[in-house]
Amino acid sequence: MQNRAVEEQALKIASLNGIDFYQIKTEKFKTNTINIFFHDNLRKETAAKNAMVPAVLRRGCERFPTLRDISLYLEELYGASFDCGVTKKGERQIIQFYIEFVSDKYAGGNAGQFEKATDLLIDIIMKPVVEKDAFRNDYVDQEKENLRKLIESRVNDKMQYAVDRCFEEMCKDEPFGIYDYGAVDDLADINSRNLFEHYKSMLETYPMQVFITGNVGEDKIKGIIDKLSNIKRGKIKKVDITNIEKEVVKVRNVTEPMNVNQGKLSLGFRTNTSSNDEDYYALMVYNGILGGGIHSKLFQNVREKASLAYYVFSRLEKFKGLMIISSGIETDNKDKAIDIILSQMDEIQKGNISDYEYDSTLKAIETGIKSLRDNQLQMVDFYLSQAIVNTDDNFETLNEKIKKVSKQDVVEVSKKIKLDTIYFLTSKVRQ
């Protein structure tokens, strides 16, 4: 019976050639996961290319050259799930590959599930379908088209669009303003050959992490480390630490017209607090009190009391030191909503935090942290974030630090927060 303190913690088990291997031991799930991450700086010149690489790799590998071949094999592996793509954390773009599969016990005994899944994942990453020193033209063309449609379809989710656009406007002159998948006008220059070159440099130079979760024996771990140490690696790229300092000279107001029934309001703030600062935990509690649930000031005042919104929340963008407040309101109520929102923030600065707000927030955060342990991919994401910002928290220590935050700590951290940009997606444009 394993010690619970050691269970569900990420342990770094090896580090070689710029690849860090982590194991999260847990016995309670019926599946295992293997996750491989490649890190790069988020830059306009490379964002779309980094998004294209996993899209094309997903189409086939030497052993299974088409999407259908890969699907057939995943079915053989008792319905294993595979996916890959890009994500951004601060000004870092991360290419990720993952596979999840039932353990041997549920695959009829000696199925070799772990080895087979490992080999498939590594083949997809390291042995793509190559024709004349380039990717297949049809795969590249089709995925360029898919990527174009994906970027253009951002507007379909109006709520998320209003959040993304606010951050883009705030960080116009900073890398954070670049969309996770790049921009449509970056696609034209991509071809099978230069994308293949780009892919090779990813394999050779991007810092990597591998996370393995579940109940996995030592020999299997050694197996995957051995296989991945075969990747030819060169000089490993240095990924910059995201800069969070920016002085706000004047609040910007941006309005975007669109055919919407309901206005979408976003307020973007600089918190001037980085995720490995001592007072970051106080910022988490601040965010919870302000707009982190039905107990929060925003929910109670903007929605319940003033009936201005169906949804209103605040959220931290931890890697870039930002905070966003987002709400869907009648287009005519923009000024009224902003007033109430800013006055709630004022209340906190003045120390007007009720016991109910404070206690509920600590409980909600605690529940959220504990809940992460029930999902392997959420645990991986948690520890990936810890590794990126160089903090050493696990679920227990994080919760301890949250519980130590006092109302006064919340007041102190609130004083550093500065409004940067107000963004409004609306059907009416003022003359």
Place this chain on the structure above:
Amino acid sequence: MNIKTVEYKKIDEIMHIYEHSSGLRAFVIPKKGYSKKFATFATHYGSINNEFVAPGEKDAIRVPDGIAHFLEHKLFEQKDGSVMDKFSELGASPNAYTSFNQTVYLFSCTDKFRENFELLLNFVQNPYITDESVEKEKGIIGQEIKMYQDDPGWRSFFNLLGAFYKNNPVKIDIAGTIDSISRIDRETLYKCYNTFYHPSNMVICVVGDVEPEEVFGQVEALIRSTGSRPEIKRIFPEDGKELNKNYVEQKLAVATPLFQMGFKDTMFDSKGIECLKREVAIKILLEMIMGKSSQLYNQLYSEGLINSTFEFDYTIEENYSFSIFGGESSDPSKVRDRIGDSIRELRRKGLDRNAYERIKKALKGKFIRQLNSVERISHLFIGVYFKDVNIFDYPDVYDKISFEYINEKFEEHFVLDNLALSVIKPA
């Protein structure tokens, strides 16, 4: 306390069952080492139950559409404020939903399970409805109805139901219409509540790291109404076996067309193991015909006729069943024709036994993966409970199902005369 325990060794799960004197059954599915505890309290009453004879009465009554959903909203309001706030103070996340067949109240928490569970059992058993609060709710639900009217996925689904069925109440919007909810009043709400919210018509399910005796002890103490009640007579209108229409189209503000199509099922056993076998068989067939490893899917995908939004499913309930598949497409009619061609071709050539074996394995693996999540287990459990199905019977059904049975269901279900198409086109 009379507790029955069943072990499912092949999938490492256990089910504890307790039968309360009222006729209510409570289930605990322990998940050692999990942080979240998930509790559901559900009633066998949904949007299709708009005509019934209440126990002890002689005549049937027809209630306004959307009343089951309306009632679900109302239960959260108590004399001393909203129940949501109380859950919040205890650090729990409450929720509820109304479907065609059930109304489900639930919460998840990582601490204070006892207090949260007591709150759940109490508020669902204590309706507090005033004329004022009924009127207020009409405005709020009116907004919700309008929101769904704009949702193209929702509309294409309900339009398909309208194409399948002429009279079957499954085609009625779960929330009703602005007009139908305007006729809801306090008396009718209480009548529905008193008919369907008797414990003998309900079920409790708790999934997580809990002690069964403690949970059942709370059920015993907190559930009222000892003594069973006679059956509720649920009334459903007559409906034909053939399609109402085979094509329906609506224009909405979408970028590309959306579609849903499916086969109306005309024979089915809506309870017990036969129902489970049919569901598994047809899901295997759908995967064989149009899943990611099928020729059809890959051809349609590379021709740009479907994309990654394409999905399929099969539903079987007490008085309706159908398969449904769809997504975005520039030419839904062409997709329908190609599916028809593919099915005719399969009839000619015969089904591929290797594909069947492989897909059976894959679907069983996917089912087992769902057992990782306390929410998924609860949701699946409640989804089949009122059909007298136990979710832990699924793996056995996958193991014992035969290729011959699959062929039978292929003949029965995939009948092209029963295929209807619902399209949402850009305005």
